[in-house]
Amino acid sequence: MKEIFFVFFTAAVLNNFVLTNFLGICPFLGVSRKKGPALAMSGAVIFVMFIASIFTWMIYYFLLKRYGLEFLKIPAFILVIGTLVQLIETFMRRFAERMYDVFGIYLPLITTNCAILGVTLININREFTFHNSLVYSLGAGVGFGIAMIIMAGIREQLEYVDLPKALEGVPIALLIAGILSMAFQGFAGTVTLLK
Amino acid sequence: MADTIILAIAILGGMGLLFGFGLAYIARKLAVTEDEKVEEIMNILPGADCGACGCAGCKAFARELAAGKRKPSECVVGGKEVALKLASLLGTEAGEFQPKVAQLFCMGGREESGLRFSYIGITTCEAANLVGGGFKKCEYGCLGFGDCVAACQFGALSMDENGLPVIDREKCVGCGACVKACPRGLISLVPEDARVFVRCSSKASPGEVTKACTVGCIGCRRCEKACEYDAIHVDKDTALASIDYTKCTACGACVEVCPRKVIEIEEIEAERSEAA
Numbered sequence: 124m125k126e127i128f129f130v131f132f133t134a135a136v137l138n139n140f141v142l143t144n145f146l147g148i149c150p151f152l153g154v155s156r157k158k159g160p161a162l163a164m165s166g167a168v169i170f171v172m173f174i175a176s177i178f179t180w181m182i183y184y185f186l187l188k189r190y191g192l193e194f195l196k197i198p199a200f201i202l203v204i205g206t207l208v209q210l211i212e213t214f215m216r217r218f219a220e221r222m223y224d225v226f227g228i229y230l231p232l233i234t235t236n237c238a239i240l241g242v243t244l245i246n247i248n249r250e251f252t253f254h255n256s257l258v259y260s261l262g263a264g265v266g267f268g269i270a271m272i273i274m275a276g277i278r279e280q281l282e283y284v285d286l287p288k289a290l291e292g293v294p295i296a297l298l299i300a301g302i303l304s305m306a307f308q309g310f311a312g313t314v315t316l317l318k
Numbered sequence: 319m320a321d322t323i324i325l326a327i328a329i330l331g332g333m334g335l336l337f338g339f340g341l342a343y344i345a346r347k348l349a350v351t352e353d354e355k356v357e358e359i360m361n362i363l364p365g366a367d368c369g370a371c372g373c374a375g376c377k378a379f380a381r382e383l384a385a386g387k388r389k390p391s392e393c394v395v396g397g398k399e400v401a402l403k404l405a406s407l408l409g410t411e412a413g414e415f416q417p418k419v420a421q422l423f424c425m426g427g428r429e430e431s432g433l434r435f436s437y438i439g440i441t442t443c444e445a446a447n448l449v450g451g452g453f454k455k456c457e458y459g460c461l462g463f464g465d466c467v468a469a470c471q472f473g474a475l476s477m478d479e480n481g482l483p484v485i486d487r488e489k490c491v492g493c494g495a496c497v498k499a500c501p502r503g504l505i506s507l508v509p510e511d512a513r514v515f516v517r518c519s520s521k522a523s524p525g526e527v528t529k530a531c532t533v534g535c536i537g538c539r540r541c542e543k544a545c546e547y548d549a550i551h552v553d554k555d556t557a558l559a560s561i562d563y564t565k566c567t568a569c570g571a572c573v574e575v576c577p578r579k580v581i582e583i584e585e586i587e588a589e590r591s592e593a594a
Binding site for chain 2: 195199203
């Protein structure tokens with residue numbers, strides 16, 4: 124139980140995917156203008172990360188490793204994730220139209236999101252067991268969500284601030300991302316407390 | 319070595335093929351057949367996604383229309399032309415059609431209604447309205463930051479030098495976006511053929527109105543007495559005149575007697591009356 128919590132906490136906060144690992148920066152800057160879409164995007168990422176972890180873990184250990192083809196994991200995972208997202212989109216469109224309206228437009232963006240590929244590769248590199256990899260992927264998704272919500276919250280407030288012309292839009296977003304990232308470094312010491 | 323190469327090609331290629339065909343099969347099997355009618359309706363609709371019909375955009379309206387839940391005339395932006403086209407496409411009645419346009423019910427610009435205090439802050443009406451009941455002497459008057467202008471998708475509104483929005487009747491489609499945008503509720507949709515407007519929304523007492531603005535309605539009832547058609551009435555509580563457009567004949571009697579020059583008559587252009 125402690126291990127599960129530890130894995131989850133590490134993925135979500137300590138090694139926050141966006142702010143510490145610098146993965147998934149594209150949606151982090153692109154979809155963080157308002158809280159609503161940011162939340163929807165986070166939901167979609169958590170969902171896809173979780174499902175992608177299940178399948179890539181199985182493909183790696185039951186197919187690639189068995190035949191000594193570990194070096195193929197990157198193209199194989201990209202293939203799996205691409206297929207999966209497409210599949211989810213098709214199913215959603217048919218059976219969960221409401222969900223499709225909310226998540227749908229973000230799904231194609233996620234296909235090429237490095238955060239997803241990053242999670243699946245880290246799962247393998249750190250030799251996680253199956254259930255640990257699931258917890259890790261969930262944690263990573265939640266961490267992505269945390270970063271998105273913080274960013275969206277700040278950027279919503281920024282709309283009302285008189286900024287120098289040169290900083291409006293993306294420049295200030297990048298500055299804030301940098302400061303947030305530094306703030307998250309502060310969690311680094313907490314590992315020892317947990318152990 | 320050769321084994322590994324062949325195996326790698328076989329496995330990755332096999333996965334690719336399997337996934338590809340699998341996806342193709344599932345996509346065909348689960349294809350969502352969008353009603354062809356929806357496409358055709360979309361081609362006719364203005365496509366502004368203004369939401370005046372109460373749907374979340376034109377597509378949603380098209381779907382409901384195709385399902386028979388709506389009437390063609392509910393697209394206020396498209397007007398008569400679009401409604402008739404839709405009706406002929408769907409083979410239904412166009413429905414009741416009452417074109418409306420937005421009108422501003424305030425004449426108190428910078429010159430007519432002065433400042434109570436100077437406001438330095440976020441330059442939107444919505445924000446200014448929250449601070450101490452607004453910076454204008456009149457608590458009901460136009461704040462002049464142009465939230466309505468920003469809300470208009472059709473370029474029908476602009477601000478004049480006096481700090482009041484001007485609504486271009488030709489461009490206004492009656493979607494009501496500006497009506498929702500005004501924090502003081504100074505814009506209303508009126509029937510397109512309405513010509514006479516009491517351009518004041520102040521619910522303050524006559525004394526306060528006189529202090530706050532040179533063109534505020536003081537509820538003197540001279541218009542009520544002048545009207546032969548029983549079309550204009552002054553509300554007892556708000557001391558504000560309002561016109562019943564089902565009775566108004568645009569004779570202009572009230573316009574002449576109004577001591578504060580609050581009532582305006584808009585001339586009907588010759589071309590427009592011919593077209594209608």
